[in-house]
Amino acid sequence: MSRLMRFAVFWYDFIVGDSAVLAVGAVAALAVTAGLVHAGMEALAPALLPVLVAITLAISLRWPR
């Protein structure tokens, strides 16, 4: 394995770990929240963010490793 490849693998393992669903879901949840806030729907965002996080966690459990 080349040094660059090892570096990339280290950061992938460090941030993504063994469930890409969690990393993608967490980033998507925050992106959706940011979109809501900037669209002027601030009242909806505090309730929606934890729900999106909960859905991400539940989906990630479908592929235990």
Add this chain to the structure above:
Amino acid sequence: MSTPLLVLTAFLASAVEMVEAVTIILAVGLTRGWRAALVGTAAGLLVLAAVVAALGPALVRLVPLAALQVVIGTLLLIFGLQWLRKAILRAAGRKAKHDEEAIFREELDTLGGTPESAAFDWLGFTVAFKGVLLEGLEVAFIVLTFGLNAGRFGPSILGALAAVVVVALVAVAVHRPLSRVPENAIKFAVGIALTTFGTFWGGEGVGLAWPLGEATLLLLLAGYAALAAVLVSALRHIAARRFRAAAEGGPS
């Protein structure tokens, strides 16, 4: 604002931030080991001291707190969800309870590294470092904002220092009793705590105003704990149903 009131306000505001930082340090120390937790804490304090010394009161204008909250909140959310997911799988019997050492050896073999170079827990270090840096910056913001408004820094510095001492003493007192709690229960709590802080900071970073302010942390904590309990129960139920179906369909 009178001097005692200024000291008390700075103490309470700083104590809230300190409790958040100490929770993360304890979480890392109890689950990943104290070396990474303490080195991460020391590194966070060093960077914090350098930033505060270099910028002074200009810190309030120059450091992009929202950007830091987004980056740190996102990473904590991902790390917290990873720990919580593993704790749920372990509690539901879908994953071995002590698999870290096997994974560690497997990774060492893959990377071809030596035990000495790979033994340091960078994940634990990073979580502690980021927690201390972000919360420390918030304490610095509190001291500087109160100090600038009052036209004197003494009372707010005194309040913040008192908070540091009190919260640190409480942390030292509770870390031994906490170390007797079963390992997976601690990992559960850590996963829930990091997911809570990650949601809270990440949300604030993207511009979300939590209606209950810092009290939202307690609501998030309770909500994620309830969710984890439901998910463990659901996974156990599914496993039991599959076991029964296999037993009924198998040879008698």
